[in-house]
Amino acid sequence: MxxxxxxxxxxxxxxxxxxxxxxxxxxxxxxxxxxxxxxxxxxxxxxxxxxxxxxxxxxxxxxxxxxxxxxxxxxxxxxxxxxxxxxxxxxxxxxxxxxxxxxxxxxxxxxxxxxxxxxxxxxxxxxxxxxxxxxxxxxxxxxxxxxxxxxxxxxxxxxxxxxxxxxxxxxxxxxxxxxxxxxxxxxxxxxxxxxxxxxxxxxxxxxxxxxxVAYPDSTAEIQILERRAPALPADLRSTMVEFANEVPDTSISGARVVRELSALIDVTRATDLERGTLHTPDHGVERGVRERLVVAAWKQKVCFLEQGKPPQKVDCGFR
Structure with missing residues (x-):
């Protein structure tokens, strides 16, 4: 051999x-x-x-x-x-x-x-x-x-x-x-x-x-997305990077948000595969809305918990 x-x-x-x-x-x-x-x-x-x-x-x-x-x-x-x-x-x-x-x-x-x-x-x-x-x-x-x-x-x-x-x-x-x-x-x-x-x-x-080794800056993140997902429109790639950068990455609060968001994405993906809606035209928009809702909710929840206050209702900016 x-x-x-x-x-x-x-x-x-x-x-x-x-x-x-x-x-x-x-x-x-x-x-x-x-x-x-x-x-x-x-x-x-x-x-x-x-x-x-x-x-x-x-x-x-x-x-x-x-x-x-x-x-x-x-x-x-x-x-x-x-x-x-x-x-x-x-x-x-x-x-x-x-x-x-x-x-x-x-x-x-x-x-x-x-x-x-x-x-x-x-x-x-x-x-x-x-x-x-x-x-x-x-x-x-x-x-x-x-x-x-x-x-x-x-x-x-x-x-x-x-x-x-x-x-x-x-x-x-x-x-x-x-x-x-x-x-x-x-x-x-x-x-x-x-x-x-x-x-x-x-x-x-x-x-x-x-x-x-730090996280890449916004310009590099957009370039990475362009290479990995060239089919995505340029404005959508920019929006995704802007959205990701809204979540703090150097604090415990940010880690909690990222962890909860990751869990939601995994569960959502499994559910969508079951329903057969993973590749439908509205699927990306729907998931983006759900993810933003979770991030906004967790940001405010963690903020209130750190201040010793009960969580309040969250206005995510959607009507």
């Missing part, structure tokens, strides 16, 4: 012009990548719109081997940004999502049973270090700080030692890159929105380049 990792070992590094690759305009600045993609390389999304912070990520790629820590609110596109930059560079990506019970063996590898015998299976971190891939650790701020400290050596550029595999030592490949994503900057969550996140060790955080 063909080794699925064999093609990674045969990848050859090449230099790309960073400007030509990401903006179509040659810049004379070289960035390293691979000549061809492999099965571990993310697929290129032709409709993906790179945010302005992409420049910071490209500069980081060109600068060296220091680890990168991307943080920002949920849904701001941290993981997709990393994967789409890697896709353009033909970089293989080995990713894992952090959680409170994640252990170092989940990253480095563990013994497993294969055809009745024991063998060692390398984890995503070991594979990235060995073959020159990008290791992507999502939700790193959910890790226990004591467990995360086990990565300090790797973050400093030291080889990875795996005692469980006969003391195997994996020096970092020259193309190895380490990226972490999180909702917080490592200093824990003061908003109450990201339950389970933990304050990370300062010595651990000091090893990263920190880069914040």
């Amino acid at each position: 063909t080794d699925p990792l064999a093609e990674i070992g045969s990848l050859s590094a090449v230099d790309f012009d960073a400007g030509a690759l990401f903006s179509g305009q040659p810049s004379g600045r070289e960035i390293k990548g691979y000549a061809a993609a492999c099965r571990h390389t993310p697929a290129i999304d032709p409709d993906y719109l790179f945010p302005a912070v992409m420049r910071d990520l490209v500069v980081w790629f060109m600068s060296g081997n220091d680890p990168l820590y991307l943080f920002g609110p949920t849904g701001s596109g941290k993981t997709s940004l990393v994967r789409q930059v890697a896709a353009r560079l033909n970089y293989p990506v080995f990713d894992i999502t952090g959680h409170g019970r994640l252990e170092f063996s989940d990253l480095a590898g563990h013994l497993t049973v294969d055809n009745g015998s024991m063998r060692f299976q390398h984890g995503p971190l070991a594979l990235a270090m060995k073959h020159g891939g990008l290791f992507l650790l999502n939700e790193i701020d959910l890790l226990d700080p004591a467990s995360a400290a086990g990565l300090n050596g790797v973050l400093d550029g030291a080889p990875l030692c795996i005692p469980e595999n006969g003391g195997e030592v994996i020096p970092p490949h020259p193309m190895f890159r380490f990226v972490a994503t999180a909702n917080t900057n490592g200093g824990s969550d003061g908003t109450g929105l990201y339950q389970g996140t933990l304050r990370q060790n300062l010595a651990f955080m000091d090893r990263f380049w920190l880069c914040e």
